[in-house]
Amino acid sequence: MNTSSVLPRSFRLLVTGGGTGGHTYPALTAIRTLQGRLAAAGSTLDVLWIGTANGLEARVAPAEGIPFRTVATGKIRRSANPLKMLSAANVKDMVRVPLGVAQARSIVSGFQPDVVLATGGYVAVPAGLAARLCRVPLVLHEQTVRLGLANRKLASSATRIAVSSESSLALLPAEVRERAVVTGNPVRPEVLGGHPDKAVEALALYGFERRLPTVYVTGGAQGAQQINGIVRDVLPWLLSHANVIHQCGPANVDELRSAAAGLDPTLAGRYHLCGFVGPELPDVLALADVVVSRSGAGTLAELTALGKPAVFVPLATSAGNEQAHNARHLADAGAALALLGEVTGQALQNAVGPLLTAPARRTAMAEQARAHGRPDAANRLVDVVLSAASR
Numbered sequence: 001m002n003t004s005s006v007l008p009r010s011f012r013l014l015v016t017g018g019g020t021g022g023h024t025y026p027a028l029t030a031i032r033t034l035q036g037r038l039a040a041a042g043s044t045l046d047v048l049w050i051g052t053a054n055g056l057e058a059r060v061a062p063a064e065g066i067p068f069r070t071v072a073t074g075k076i077r078r079s080a081n082p083l084k085m086l087s088a089a090n091v092k093d094m095v096r097v098p099l100g101v102a103q104a105r106s107i108v109s110g111f112q113p114d115v116v117l118a119t120g121g122y123v124a125v126p127a128g129l130a131a132r133l134c135r136v137p138l139v140l141h142e143q144t145v146r147l148g149l150a151n152r153k154l155a156s157s158a159t160r161i162a163v164s165s166e167s168s169l170a171l172l173p174a175e176v177r178e179r180a181v182v183t184g185n186p187v188r189p190e191v192l193g194g195h196p197d198k199a200v201e202a203l204a205l206y207g208f209e210r211r212l213p214t215v216y217v218t219g220g221a222q223g224a225q226q227i228n229g230i231v232r233d234v235l236p237w238l239l240s241h242a243n244v245i246h247q248c249g250p251a252n253v254d255e256l257r258s259a260a261a262g263l264d265p266t267l268a269g270r271y272h273l274c275g276f277v278g279p280e281l282p283d284v285l286a287l288a289d290v291v292v293s294r295s296g297a298g299t300l301a302e303l304t305a306l307g308k309p310a311v312f313v314p315l316a317t318s319a320g321n322e323q324a325h326n327a328r329h330l331a332d333a334g335a336a337l338a339l340l341g342e343v344t345g346q347a348l349q350n351a352v353g354p355l356l357t358a359p360a361r362r363t364a365m366a367e368q369a370r371a372h373g374r375p376d377a378a379n380r381l382v383d384v385v386l387s388a389a390s391r
């Protein structure tokens, strides 16, 4: 699909979605890509983001100069027990959903967008429903293989449903599948342009041994207690074979720092602990020879676009076991290793060890990973948005 020849003189896009990075960054990347394409054609973009006050998007959108509004959202916790359905939290949330739809409707009718793009998270539901009420084309983007809860609720109202992999198509009901298109999951372009030396400077990694490979351990924005525990269990072994950047979650830094306090000074110099990796993320990824990570859709899209060998420790409770599915899919293709079920430090050591000692294994895995990357996802999603507006 190529819609670049019919770019409008101006375009009004309302974006909604967020909560976590997995929903926020694809929205941000789509906005920037559309902005770039319109600017190149001498056209302009007016954009507005509807998100939640306490989601990542509330920081990201204003920092990018994107006008940002919030609406009330609620999470309906389903339960077989009717008494639990009537819990105070559920009743409060049931009231918040129609309130959020009314607020979103007023925003949509005031802004008059050409398209509403929804990228998932609870906030996408009221804004998506408001798009339908205002008869504005609605494009959904789904990052994971199975549609998330918000997108399942909105699918019947959507003009197009952009999915991140072919394997999603077979899982969609026929009436949804005919409006679905595979775009991939957009990755922020800067994530692909990092430099290892900049990571060394930005994080002052002067105790790192550059002849050794570097392992980047990440548990997602909040960190992952499970990953922190197994890394801590094998830390002296790991540091005798590699440098380690360990993103452990802001709440876990103190605990891990005291666990690392007894390390031999040479090994301690090879260990960098941090709560969250901010703007230096591209450089950290560029420096990493092996990544140990949760298998959320955003991280997967980044690691495959870069072609990084990875050992995944999926979040066991993610909806529909989606992270385990993601990890297994890449592991079956030789593009990663997946540690499922009860994961011990020893299992991590068995998986990471051969990757550290045999660079050829890393190269082979990196090639397979790259074959699953979709660096053109943002442009494809923008094509879908533009074509939905021109229908």
Ligand SMILES: CC(=O)N[C@H]1[C@@H](OP(=O)(O)OP(=O)(O)OC[C@H]2O[C@@H](n3ccc(=O)[nH]c3=O)[C@H](O)[C@@H]2O)O[C@H](CO)[C@@H](O)[C@@H]1O
Residues within 6 Å of the ligand: 020, 021, 022, 023, 025, 120, 143, 144, 148, 218, 219, 220, 221, 247, 275, 276, 277, 278, 281, 295, 296, 297, 298, 299, 300, 302, 315, 318, 319, 322, 323
């Ligand atoms: C717990 C949960 O609900 N997880 C879901 C959530 O993932 P969640 O948003 O937690 O994780 P993702 O892997 O999708 O995205 C994380 C994003 O944050 C970035 N990052 C992470 C750590 C850090 O220190 N700095 C940083 O910038 C990563 O590079 C990535 O871009 O949404 C995904 C997309 O719908 C789903 O696949 C996940 O199952």
